[in-house]
Amino acid sequence: MIRQESEKVEFKSSFGEWKEIIITLCGFANKNGGTVIVGFDDAGNPTNLKIGKNTIEDFVNKLKTNTDPVLYPSINRKTFALGEIVEINIPKSDYKPVFAFGRAYTRIGKNTIQLSAQEIRELAKMYSIPDFDRQKTNIKIQDFDIDEHLIKKLNDKYFDLPEKNLAENLLKHLNVFKNEYVLNAGYLCFVKNNQLFKNAHIKAARFKGDKPVDFIDMQDFTGNIIRIIEDSLNFIKKHINRSVIIKDRPERIEEWDYPMPALREAIINAVVHRNYFDKGNIQIRIFDNSLEIWSPGKLPKEIDINDIENTNRSIPSNQLIADIFHEIKYIEAWGTGLLRIIEYSKQFGLKKPVFSHIQSAFVIKFLKNIEGINEGINEGIKHLYELIKENQGKNTSDLARLMNKSPKTLERWLSELKKQGKIIFKGSKKTGGYYCITLNPKLCS
DSSP: OOOOOBTTEEEESOGGGHHHHHHHHHHHHHTTOEEEEETBOTTSOBOOBOOOTTHHHHHHHHHHHHEESOOOOEEEEEEETTEEEEEEEEOOOSSOOOEETTEEEEEETTEEEEOOHHHHHHHHHHHHSOOGGGSEEEEEGGGOOBOHHHHHHHIIIIIOOOSTTHHHHHHHHTTOEETTEEEHHHHHHHBSSOOSOGGGSEEEEEESTTSTTSEEEEEEEOSOTTHHHHHHHHHHHHHSOEEEEOOSSSSOEEEESSOHHHHHHHHHHHHHHSOTTSOOOEEEEEOSSEEEEEEEBOOOTTSOGGGGGGOOOOOOSSHHHHHHHHHTTSSOSSSOHHHHHHHHHHHHTOOOOEEEEETTEEEEEEEOOHHHHHHHHHHHHHHHHHHHHHSTTBOHHHHHHHHTOOHHHHHHHHHHHHHTTSEEEESOTTTOEEEETTTOGGGGO
């Protein structure tokens, strides 16, 4: 067994070095967390430590007395070699800087060093900044270019506030302005055209093939984050296939390559929970056989990306934005968004989406069901044949309009029906049309 110290591991021979242990834990807390192992010397050899009855309790009391904010490590006592060891683990602190004996420390390599006054000020400034969505813009309510149409629509559907001073009343109801200034959450949700935070725009692109190299189409959506959700979905609909399925029902059933409720949930999840301090944009990447949604920032550390199906914690990265989306019924407050994405995909017959962290972004990848595509095409051809039987003499453009399909798609399907000997084209290119052979056998004579 190889044992050596590192930026996240420190050895101490015994609790006689309790001051040094506390200082090291402080350094770990101000950096990336770490573990002090008591019972090894600097070379990693066991010291055959014998731990007294009240040793650990006394150490914990000293730790509480001499750290600010107080550190609460996990402590694991083990039998090792001819004695014992104690593993003291401390995570990265969410409240920095942490002080030990009135001084702040950090971890650099294998060493614990004291922070300078300037470093303490910078650390304190970094961790005293309020959440992004609760910060104030420099825009006063009376100067806010608000999306009045959206405000009225939301009020009619969800709030029923008085029409007089409606915009101001709604912002006040949602707690999105302070001292007459609009907060970031209010700006992002209700501005008519977002020019202040361009990283909150959504970028969408359709690529040729399955790599982000050759663009077929791209678009940036720059409105408020409520509107651009629907705008993004409309872009997706423009660039994926839709099949008209005729089953044992009188009505037509339309199916897309991917379940729209799952895509909508994924985009909402990205908008609400992304890291707005990150300068990157949410990206929607549409490929031939997959669709990806990239959201700046990773999942909270409490959520295991490899076990999402067994996780239903709600840990909003932007609580105020999440509150607004909850008020307008876009999200629930139970942390079930990712679970619904999985369930929608299963119900649709797709594989479970792939969840991953790539380049400090959370990525959801939907995989197209190739078998489903072939089935959809076959169903489309069947529907086209039935349509020709009911509409004798229609040309390609007429049939494409009736099926809401492109003429190119119809040409492929018509070619297949002609190969099968089910239809025939009669007349000139301008005035002719397609006929069902079984209903018009004389046309073939």
